[in-house]
Amino acid sequence: MQDLLYVGLVLLFFIGSWGLIVLCQKLMEV
Amino acid sequence: MTSNGFLQLAFYLVVLIGLAKPLGSYMARVYEGQSTMLDRVLGPLERLIYRLSGVQPAEEMNWKIYAVAMLLFNLVGLLVVYLLQRLQGGLPLNPQSLPNVSADSAFNTAVSFATNTNWQGYGGETTMSYLTQMVGLSVQNFVSAAAGMATLIALIRGLSRRSAQTIGNFWVDMVRSTLYILLPLALILAIVLVSQGVVQTFSPYQEVPLLTATQDANGQAVTTQVLALGPAASQVAIKQLGTNGGGFFNVNSAHPFENPTPLSNFLELLAILLIPAALCYTFGKMVKDTRQGWAVLTAMTLIFVVLLGMVVWAEQNGNPALTKLGIDQTASAMQAGGNMEGKETRFGVVNSALWAAVTTAASNGSVNAMHDSFTPLGGFVPLWLMQLGEVVYGGVGSGLYGMLIFAIIAVFVAGLMVGRTPEYLGKKIEAYEMKMASLVILVPPAIVLLGTALAVVLPAGKATIYNPGAHGFSEVLYAFSSAGNNNGSAFAGLGANNPFYNLSLGFAMLFARYWLAIPTLALAGSLARKKLVPAGPGTLPTHTPLFVALLIGVVILVGALTFIPALALGPIVEHLQMMQ
Numbered sequence: 148m149q150d151l152l153y154v155g156l157v158l159l160f161f162i163g164s165w166g167l168i169v170l171c172q173k174l175m176e177v
Numbered sequence: 178m179t180s181n182g183f184l185q186l187a188f189y190l191v192v193l194i195g196l197a198k199p200l201g202s203y204m205a206r207v208y209e210g211q212s213t214m215l216d217r218v219l220g221p222l223e224r225l226i227y228r229l230s231g232v233q234p235a236e237e238m239n240w241k242i243y244a245v246a247m248l249l250f251n252l253v254g255l256l257v258v259y260l261l262q263r264l265q266g267g268l269p270l271n272p273q274s275l276p277n278v279s280a281d282s283a284f285n286t287a288v289s290f291a292t293n294t295n296w297q298g299y300g301g302e303t304t305m306s307y308l309t310q311m312v313g314l315s316v317q318n319f320v321s322a323a324a325g326m327a328t329l330i331a332l333i334r335g336l337s338r339r340s341a342q343t344i345g346n347f348w349v350d351m352v353r354s355t356l357y358i359l360l361p362l363a364l365i366l367a368i369v370l371v372s373q374g375v376v377q378t379f380s381p382y383q384e385v386p387l388l389t390a391t392q393d394a395n396g397q398a399v400t401t402q403v404l405a406l407g408p409a410a411s412q413v414a415i416k417q418l419g420t421n422g423g424g425f426f427n428v429n430s431a432h433p434f435e436n437p438t439p440l441s442n443f444l445e446l447l448a449i450l451l452i453p454a455a456l457c458y459t460f461g462k463m464v465k466d467t468r469q470g471w472a473v474l475t476a477m478t479l480i481f482v483v484l485l486g487m488v489v490w491a492e493q494n495g496n497p498a499l500t501k502l503g504i505d506q507t508a509s510a511m512q513a514g515g516n517m518e519g520k521e522t523r524f525g526v527v528n529s530a531l532w533a534a535v536t537t538a539a540s541n542g543s544v545n546a547m548h549d550s551f552t553p554l555g556g557f558v559p560l561w562l563m564q565l566g567e568v569v570y571g572g573v574g575s576g577l578y579g580m581l582i583f584a585i586i587a588v589f590v591a592g593l594m595v596g597r598t599p600e601y602l603g604k605k606i607e608a609y610e611m612k613m614a615s616l617v618i619l620v621p622p623a624i625v626l627l628g629t630a631l632a633v634v635l636p637a638g639k640a641t642i643y644n645p646g647a648h649g650f651s652e653v654l655y656a657f658s659s660a661g662n663n664n665g666s667a668f669a670g671l672g673a674n675n676p677f678y679n680l681s682l683g684f685a686m687l688f689a690r691y692w693l694a695i696p697t698l699a700l701a702g703s704l705a706r707k708k709l710v711p712a713g714p715g716t717l718p719t720h721t722p723l724f725v726a727l728l729i730g731v732v733i734l735v736g737a738l739t740f741i742p743a744l745a746l747g748p749i750v751e752h753l754q755m756m757q
Contacts, residue, residue, distance in 0.1 A: 153280050153281070156684075160687050161248060171695060173564070175702070
């Protein structure tokens with residue numbers, strides 16, 4: 148259960164990082 | 178400071194700067210795909226790696242694909258290290274039968290090594306099996322360093338290319354960083370360290386008789402001691418060269434099996450700053466103007482020398498309260514003098530202070546003395562060196578890309594002064610570049626200050642602050658400064674191996690690494706697309722002493738304005754209390 152929590156948190160962070168990539172790209176295209 | 182101490186510091190700096198050009202030149206050849214002396218040996222291996230992994234080395238990536246490749250590679254590495262720790266009890270190469278690592282500690286350590294931070298909430302010899310140390314931690318020491326170098330090289334390509342859509346191939350940059358730079362240097366250093374007495378063995382820990390028997394707390398006779406062993410030399414070499422810093426043993430390079438002699442101490446110190454300093458020359462070579470690299474290296478060195486002088490002075494002067502009591506703290510033939518608490522007599526004040534400055538100037542984090550025992554001003558220096566953003570040499574790759582972003586901010590500030598569009602290396606610096614640079618500058622302070630504030634307010638954070646008052650605050654500030662700038666050294670004194678600190682510091686490390694690398698790569702992509710603007714009469718030259726002074730001013734001002742209020746609550750007030 149704890150493993151799921153920590154691995155889930157890591158995955159959540161990396162998904163958020165994908166969001167940052169998209170944001171940086173959008174800002175570049177403005 | 179004694180003349181001997183001064184000579185040691187001067188010798189260190191001369192050797193470091195002297196090696197920057199040959200190594201930097203070699204690294205530029207590696208990244209530009211030119212022939213090197215290692216091609217005959219490593220070329221076939223490199224091609225085999227590409228064939229096995231399906232990488233097309235000639236295929237270039239735009240910044241988004243480069244960033245995604247970097248993130249995915251790091252995510253996989255992080256999960257592997259996590260799993261290894263969680264399963265090590267049932268895996269081979271575990272002669273001490275160490276149990277699986279707890280989930281929160283495994284999370285923190287996996288993040289720490291994948292992000293090149295190497296913050297350690299655990300003690301190596303009591304927690305990690307040989308397999309975890311070798312396959313998990315040592316491998317990450319190589320690849321996390323290579324990922325930082327790849328990100329830097331992508332930014333340099335962004336600065337040097339014109340009207341380009343791509344910034345290189347992440348897999349090629351990773352493989353070439355590891356194969357041609359990190360592996361050969363680590364192999365040589367590991368062999369030299371073994372010759373000095375650093376252990377490299379799969380044997381279990383040895384129980385040896387004590388020279389003098391003693392008693393434990395219950396009055397029972399103690400006649401033997403267990404000596405922890407392991408494959409340490411191979412890990413120590415790359416922990417220094419890759420500015421990782423994670424010790425094989427709990428006390429890191431203060432342990433005689435990690436750092437046994439003055440020569441091993443010198444070589445490890447040199448290894449910490451060697452690649453970050455040499456990369457400045459690589460940068461100059463790749464942008465076809467080596468003066469640019471020297472200017473950045475000069476700015477880094479000037480900041481470093483001043484702060485190094487301060488920590489050596491503070492530690493050599495010792496505690497004024499003890500002087501008032503008539504205790505002699507002067508260096509002489511009979512004693513090292515100064516503040517020797519928490520320092521190895523093998524290294525003395527100067528080499529301990531030099532290590533503290535070097536390890537926090539680079540985002541290394543290994544220690545050969547306990548920073549918690551430094552005088553308040555002596556502790557202030559490593560703390561502030563980290564808070565400057567790890568750009569004074571900094572981590573391999575990450576230090577220079579951080580400094581180049583400061584250079585972009587410096588030309589922007591200069592542009593505002595004269596009312597011209599700022600340029601750096603012929604590239605116009607516009608709104609987008611400044612947005613990305615601002616992100617890189619603002620993320621670490623936000624992590625450090627918010628994290629520290631939460632820790633000193635929440636009961637879970639306060640529960641393991643064992644020192645009261647200003648010193649306890651310094652310990653928390655140091656922990657978040659270390660994690661939030663990917664350094665990894667610890668002030669110690671703070672109980673950090675618990676779910677609160679493992680989680681909060683883990684996230685600090687994640688944000689500090691990837692949320693700086695992503696805007697840096699975006700910046701690289703944006704700069705690569707731009708045309709080259711020919712230098713005109715209004716262009717600010719970026720290789721002159723004036724620019725070096727401006728760059729230093731920007732780094733110091735940003736660091737001072739952001740962190741002096743917090744530092745005033747920690748080491749500064751502690752110093753004033755000591756002077757009373």
